[in-house]
Amino acid sequence: WAAQRDERDAILSLARRQRLPEFTFMARYDRFMNEREWRPQIGLSLNLPIQLGRIGASVREARAGLEQIDYRRKAAEVQVAFEVESALAQVQETEHEVHIMEEEVLPATERAIRAIRAGYENNRSDFLTLLNAERDLARARLELYAAKVGHLQALADMDRAVGVGPPEASKEAQE
Numbered sequence: 001w002a003a004q005r006d007e008r009d010a011i012l013s014l015a016r017r018q019r020l021p022e023f024t025f026m027a028r029y030d031r032f033m034n035e036r037e038w039r040p041q042i043g044l045s046l047n048l049p050i051q052l053g054r055i056g057a058s059v060r061e062a063r064a065g066l067e068q069i070d071y072r073r074k075a076a077e078v079q080v081a082f083e084v085e086s087a088l089a090q091v092q093e094t095e096h097e098v099h100i101m102e103e104e105v106l107p108a109t110e111r112a113i114r115a116i117r118a119g120y121e122n123n124r125s126d127f128l129t130l131l132n133a134e135r136d137l138a139r140a141r142l143e144l145y146a147a148k149v150g151h152l153q154a155l156a157d158m159d160r161a162v163g164v165g166p167p168e169a170s171k172e173a174q175e
Helices: 001-017 050-122 128-163 169-174
Strands: 022-029 040-047
Touching: 001 050, 040 128
Parallel strands: none
Antiparallel strands: 022 040
16 A cells, blocks of 8 residues: 555656656757768757646646545555454354353253263153253254354454464465
8 A cells, every 4th residue: 555655646746747847958969960060969948838727637636546545545444454353253252152162051961961861770761862862962062163163263264354374374484
């Protein structure tokens, strides 16, 4: 963005200088002239800007281009800030979800299966209830693993939003 802004700033400076008169000096030697005295030549030309409307339009165009770059840079900064905030919220949400699964759901499911297993061993519950409890425990563990994967993906999205590459890429860049 800084390079593009410098480019537009240079264009604006050039457009402003178009209003100044332009002097051109010339010196040459024309060996094909018949008269020897006329072979060395010196000249001076003056270009006066008389189309001030066109020059003013080019200055306004350059100024608009400079403002456009500034607005695009600001929009990109806002977009990056939004992505970082969204990624941070996603990391916090998935972290909370993993915590709930580890601290509440999985222990509760394990306690339930222990109780149902004890009931089955004492002939108070049937095999189908025990089988459903085992399936619920497996499903809770699977949901915990899925939540951990979601958390790792959210961390990767956060790294991408902040601009940090994966550890392998940074090791290769150092070598």
